Amino acid sequence: MDKLLYIAMSGAKQNMQALAINANNLANAKTTGFKADLAQARSMQVYGEGLPSRVFSMTERASQNFDSGAILHSGRSLDIAIEGEGFFAVQAEDGQEAYTRGGHLRLTETGLLETNDGELVIGEDGPIVLPLPVNNIQIARDGTIMVQPAGAPVTVQEEVGRIKMVNPNIRLIEKGNDGLFRAKDGEQLIADINVKVLGGALESSNVNPIHEMTQMIALQRQFEMQLKMMKTAEEVDTSASSLLRAF
Amino acid sequence: MNPALWISKTGLDAQTKQISVISNNLANASNIGFKKSRAVFEDLLYQTVNQPGGRTAQDTEAPSGLMLGAGTKVVATQKIHTQGDMITSDNALDLMIQGDGFFEILMPDGSSGYSRNGQFTLDDEGNIVTPGSGYMLQPQITVPVDALSIIISQDGEVSVTMQGEAEPAVVGQINLINFVNPTGLQPVGQNLYVETAVSGEPQEGVPGLEGFGMLVQGALETSNVNTTEELVNLIESQRVYEMNSKVISAVDEMLSYINQQL
Numbered sequence: 140m141d142k143l144l145y146i147a148m149s150g151a152k153q154n155m156q157a158l159a160i161n162a163n164n165l166a167n168a169k170t171t172g173f174k175a176d177l178a179q180a181r182s183m184q185v186y187g188e189g190l191p192s193r194v195f196s197m198t199e200r201a202s203q204n205f206d207s208g209a210i211l212h213s214g215r216s217l218d219i220a221i222e223g224e225g226f227f228a229v230q231a232e233d234g235q236e237a238y239t240r241g242g243h244l245r246l247t248e249t250g251l252l253e254t255n256d257g258e259l260v261i262g263e264d265g266p267i268v269l270p271l272p273v274n275n276i277q278i279a280r281d282g283t284i285m286v287q288p289a290g291a292p293v294t295v296q297e298e299v300g301r302i303k304m305v306n307p308n309i310r311l312i313e314k315g316n317d318g319l320f321r322a323k324d325g326e327q328l329i330a331d332i333n334v335k336v337l338g339g340a341l342e343s344s345n346v347n348p349i350h351e352m353t354q355m356i357a358l359q360r361q362f363e364m365q366l367k368m369m370k371t372a373e374e375v376d377t378s379a380s381s382l383l384r385a386f
Numbered sequence: 387m388n389p390a391l392w393i394s395k396t397g398l399d400a401q402t403k404q405i406s407v408i409s410n411n412l413a414n415a416s417n418i419g420f421k422k423s424r425a426v427f428e429d430l431l432y433q434t435v436n437q438p439g440g441r442t443a444q445d446t447e448a449p450s451g452l453m454l455g456a457g458t459k460v461v462a463t464q465k466i467h468t469q470g471d472m473i474t475s476d477n478a479l480d481l482m483i484q485g486d487g488f489f490e491i492l493m494p495d496g497s498s499g500y501s502r503n504g505q506f507t508l509d510d511e512g513n514i515v516t517p518g519s520g521y522m523l524q525p526q527i528t529v530p531v532d533a534l535s536i537i538i539s540q541d542g543e544v545s546v547t548m549q550g551e552a553e554p555a556v557v558g559q560i561n562l563i564n565f566v567n568p569t570g571l572q573p574v575g576q577n578l579y580v581e582t583a584v585s586g587e588p589q590e591g592v593p594g595l596e597g598f599g600m601l602v603q604g605a606l607e608t609s610n611v612n613t614t615e616e617l618v619n620l621i622e623s624q625r626v627y628e629m630n631s632k633v634i635s636a637v638d639e640m641l642s643y644i645n646q647q648l
Binding site: 155156158159160161162163164165166167168169170171173176197198199200201202213214215241243245246247248250255256271272273274287289290291313314315316317318348351352355356359362363366367369370373 | 388389390391393394396397400401404424426427428429430431432433434435436438448449450451452453454455456457458461462464466468486564566567569570583584585586589595596597622623625626629630632633636637639640643644647648
């Protein structure tokens, strides 16, 4: 059978997978702090007998787009958005430190600060606990959490901790299967005091719908071209066999 | 089948839920004491198709793998307990909480519900009750039938003036209830919330003291729904919905193209 058919098939299959990445970005167009995945195709040459003409494609999720999303003001004291670059630290399900920009925070009944998914927010010395009951919570620009304990006069502001924020080189981090970011070498990142946080605001997803839609059209057309090649392979084959029949 | 179909389906589901949250907010925009909700989205787990670092040849590794996300989901609908605006009504039994706290309401099954809706009224025995379903305000306060006027102070003391008496007589005290995590309260309709495991224990206190809000007589708290914000959200959700359905139709076209061509 002609190798052309298999090469075109691999192209079509990889286009479908790139489209899945595309669909995931669009599905998360409203997820807080979401960073769009970037799909890229790489050529994978197959060595063997004959001419080195067999180059399959392979789709990869190379990285994420780390541009900031729009900042939406919500007015809720436990919403945070990171301004500019950086992440804040949370404890992932496996107990390891992971990093995110999704700043929907909430309190548990024991006063632990956690994200909406139940991951504890990490401060400079472990998870952050608020002395309950509290009246007023304020998160300062450097991540310091100030509370006014219930019953205390308004002038009393107690500092309960500071959210650990990091600003790693984006080449050294990757998105895990749970959507949180981790260092590629598995090490904990060092806190960076220059990362700024904005209380009462959330960062929207940075998915650019126009880009994704255009990408989708491009993938769809490319897919059709791969199928056209498969069709051509079939036609070449048919004419070859009809030629043979003629004799 | 193609994963993109199912990924986009989660996007459609999430936006449908978001639109129902928005429509509920808008429907209750003029509801006294109503607190708006918002839907919180999160990305679903990623599926590893090609592991990064996998071998591509004897001594080369793939620098990045292929992880396909499974879409999005609504993880929570969160009540936003910010203060609503004040409207004055001059009705003696209209109360507004300026600050934190809830009124405690006795539910028909004997448990307590909590509300920010201060449109109270009297029942046939002179008890202060909620206007819709007539549930009693806790602690129970009975206003004498022949009372001329009702005065409720900022710290919750209820007193009445009687015919021929110069000094008002105290008939009760309205206390407020607060929770560590009001977002964790479960809304049950009728402007009522009930306690849950994450809301924490109810803490009773005197209005205006220890962090509890003050009572304002003759005023009501409007809902905290910002209609402009809801409409902007609606536009956004609708467009995101359309884009997700566009992906589904694109995949559909691709699959039908296979069937036609091959």
